[in-house]
Structures are given as C-alpha cells and as structure tokens.
Amino acid sequence: MKKVIAIALAIVLFIVILVSAIMSSDEEKCYPSRQPMGSGVPAGAFSLPEANAMDHITSGFRSADRPTHQGLDIAQGAGTPLYAFADGVVSKAGSASGFGQWIVLDHQLDGQLVSTVYGHLFPEDVHVSAGDTVKAGQHIGNEGYNGEVYPPGEQGAHLHFEVWPGGRDAGASVDPMPWLERAVEPGTADSPDTETSPIPTPVLDADSSTRLDETNLQTDAIKLGRALVAQFPEVAAFGGWRANGGYASDHTEGRSIDAMIADYSSSEGIALGNRIRDYVLVNKEAFNVDYVIWRQELFPANGSPYMMEDRHSLTENHFDHVHISVLGAGLPNGSETYDVPGSDGSSPNFATGDCDTNLSAEHVDADLDEATIPEELRRWFQLAGQVCPEVSAPTVTGLVFHESGGFNANAVSPVGAQGYGQFMPGTWASVGAKVDENGQVIGAPGSGSPSDPGDAIMASARYLCEIAESQEPMIASGEISGDPLSLMLAGYNAGPGAVQQYGGVPPYAETQKYVVIVPQEIERFTKV
Known part of the structure; x- marks a missing residue:
C-alpha cells in the first residue's frame, strides 16, 4: 500500500511540475518577490553580532x-x-x-x-x-x-x-x-523598506546629459542604466561597456553598469551606495539582475551574499563604485521601449511585472484540497503556492500542518521554534517579514509575526523557494543528490548548510523522519 501511495504522490508531483513548466512557457507568471536581508549599521556604530542578540x-x-x-x-x-x-x-x-x-x-x-x-x-x-x-x-x-x-x-x-x-x-x-x-541592531542602515523607492513607471528615454554611454550595451543593461540615471541624479557618471573588462567578461559583453560614487569613503557616499545596491536588489527580477558588488561584498540575485577575495585596490574591491551585472538579453535593434514596471513610488512595492498579484480564480491551485483547511488560512496557502514554481500550495500546506501540529498559530517547540512554520527567532529575523493582503512583503526583515497567518505562511513559502533555488545548481553539479522535494524539506528542517555538508539528506534521525512524514501530509492536501 505504501508503495502505491508513493507512486501516486510522485505522479501528482510530476504532473504539477509539468503543468507549471507548460504554463510558464505560455505566459509570465507573477510571483511575489523576496526582499533581500538588510545589512550594515549607521556609520561609526557598533553592530550586535546577531539580530535581537540581547x-x-x-x-x-x-x-x-x-x-x-x-x-x-x-x-x-x-x-x-x-x-x-x-x-x-x-x-x-x-x-x-x-x-x-x-x-x-x-x-x-x-x-x-x-x-x-x-x-x-x-x-x-x-x-x-x-x-x-x-x-x-x-x-x-x-x-x-x-x-x-x-x-x-x-x-x-x-x-x-x-x-x-x-x-x-x-x-x-x-x-x-x-x-x-x-x-x-544589524540592518539599521538604509534598509530597503524605508529608504529605497521602487522603480519608476514612465518610459525611460536615453540620457541626454551623457552620464551614461549606451554604446555596445545589451538591452537589460540599457534599461537598468536609464533607471539608475533617473533614480539617482546625485551620481555624476555611470560606467558601461569597455574593451578591457578586468576580472570578468560582463563589461566586455555589455551587460554591466558601474554607479560611480564620488565621495565613497564618507558616510554619505556609503549610504548612497547602499541605496543603489538595495534599489537594484529589491527590483532584481524586473532588471534581470545577475549579481551586485559593493564594498567587496557580492550579492547574487539568488543566494546569500559573501565577501570576495581582496584584490588590493579600492576600485577592484568595488569601494568607489557599485557594480551591477545583468543577464543581457542581446543588443538592441532599435524597436525597444524601456518601460520599467513598478508602482508610483508612494510606498515600497516588492512585486515585479505588470501583473495582478491579488488572489483570483486564475491563480487558484486546483490541486489543493481545501476541505479540512480552516477557511481563514485557505487564501494564504493559495498565495503561497504562487511564490515560485518549485513550491505548490499543497506543499506549503502539508509542511505548515506538520510543523504547527495541525494549524496551531501559537505552537512553540521545546527548542523555541514558533508559530505556523516553526521558525527559530534567528531564522525569522532573516526570512520573516510583514506582508500585505496580497502576500507582498511590506516590512523589514524580521518584522511581522510567526503566528500571523499571512506573515508566517508566506515566509515558509519564500524560505522553501530560497532553499530550492540554492540547491538547484548543487543538484545539477552532483554536489548533493537525492529527490529534490526531500532535499528541499531537509533544508527547511536541518538547515541548507547541513544538506550541503552531507551531500544530501543529513543522517539526523529527526530529518530522516521529516522527509518521510511531510510528503505524506502534502498528499493529504492534494486532490486525487
């Protein structure tokens, strides 16, 4: 019987992935984007070694x-x-x-x-x-x-x-x-939710002040460059294509922009660079961002930031400019219109694309069996199933059901994990956030509550998506092996680092049990 259930579940998951792939080829699906974690403290201040450390x-x-x-x-x-x-x-x-x-x-x-x-x-x-x-x-x-x-x-x-x-x-x-x-507290300098405006809505014309030379730039770089010119008038010059690209090929390929920070060593210059970095990362999907480098720290579009090797030069360590690389999309043919999606700038908006993120019949996951789900939670699980293609509504529902002991908002584990998704306080500080009624992040990292249905369920979905995205290249390279669903769930339970350390599902008894039980709960909430 267990073999029959396992085969049925595998078929259901395969169909969900196949349908998702087909749908994504026909139309661009709109996912609530994930806000990058803030970093840094005001100039001259000391930082607590963990958020909420005291x-x-x-x-x-x-x-x-x-x-x-x-x-x-x-x-x-x-x-x-x-x-x-x-x-x-x-x-x-x-x-x-x-x-x-x-x-x-x-x-x-x-x-x-x-x-x-x-x-x-x-x-x-x-x-x-x-x-x-x-x-x-x-x-x-x-x-x-x-x-x-x-x-x-x-x-x-x-x-x-x-x-x-x-x-x-x-x-x-x-x-x-x-x-x-x-x-x-760490992350109190120029956090994106208070300092960074969303990208502008007007059509962006070529820069008439020669602050940006668009020669040999690919279309993604032109769109990014024009938006930066419009958004940051205090930046006197932007670098683009050059024949000698240095350590990487992105400048010679025309898919990079450098925002030059004139007074880069002052607190004002550092704050300006931080705002440019945060602005780009908040809107990374709209700009097709590959990565950002600022003050020797590399921020990939998908993944955790890390310090680069010391190149023994202020410029090569990116202290005097913010470097942004985009995917490219080819050289322009003259017919492009660089209309950058976004809101009117009145408040932060972490969604990208001209699409409606409100819950509607169009977005309902028909595979979710809602019969035993409390009514007040149903719309959140439907929204959670739209965060990324790798995570369906039944997946988030089954995980939350198991984690919280049956949709218990106030569940607390013996080690202090809290709420619907059983987040440790430190994990919530980096992946949790207040969301609006459409599941969009509107608060700083660590805001909201792990016991609030919207905040917690959307955070669980975002965290699962981040794990799945980080594991995809490791699966492809053979660094980790196993069923992608089991690897993702193991990352949620034991931490992504543990999965990487052991090359697959860690040998912890709790995690070994977790990757068996949670798929069974997913099946519980999947229509047959």
Missing part, C-alpha cells in the same frame, strides 16, 4: 557555573546570521580547538587593538577569509553547533562571542556585555 543570551562571562567561560553565548538556532561587531580585518577564519570553526576580527577602537571572536561555526557558514576587510554589521557567517556544545547536536547551537582588548593573541578577554550595550 534577548537571547544563554550563558554569561565567567559565571559561577562556568568560571573559565571567556565570552558569552547567544542562541537563536543554527543558520542565524552573524554580523561583524565593528569595522576591521579578519585575523583568523578556520578551524579552532573546541570551536569547530571560528572567526577572529581585529578592530582599532578607541586607539587600541580589540579583537572579537565568533565560535562554533561550520565550514560552509564561514563567509570571510583571513586578511579580508569587513564593515560593522556585515554578514560574516552563520550560527552553528560545531565543536564542543551542550547539548550535542543542533539543539546546542549558539554563537560564542568574545571581546579581547589588546588582541586575541596578546590581550585578555573581558566581559562582552558592556560592549554589546553600545551596539545597535
């Missing part, structure tokens, strides 16, 4: 029960983003006794060398290398449970954070708490 300290400095504890522990769950406390240089990044992997940053603070230490990372979650320059609030890695943690395994995940005036090798550790009390 509310999640689980062990203090040299406490009575741990008199040799040289730092403090912050626990919000494996995968929680870690941020640089201050501007500095990476002194160490790699293996460390007891820590699994660590990062040590050296800062010049108040006229002296101060090191900060970040411990218990996994190798794939270390996003910097020794010698890299970092900025306060920069995403440098993710919380893990590598090395000596208690309890062993994922339930023991935490960040061990230390502060060493005089340096990690020659100084002495001190209580980090007074330092953290001087810090601000």
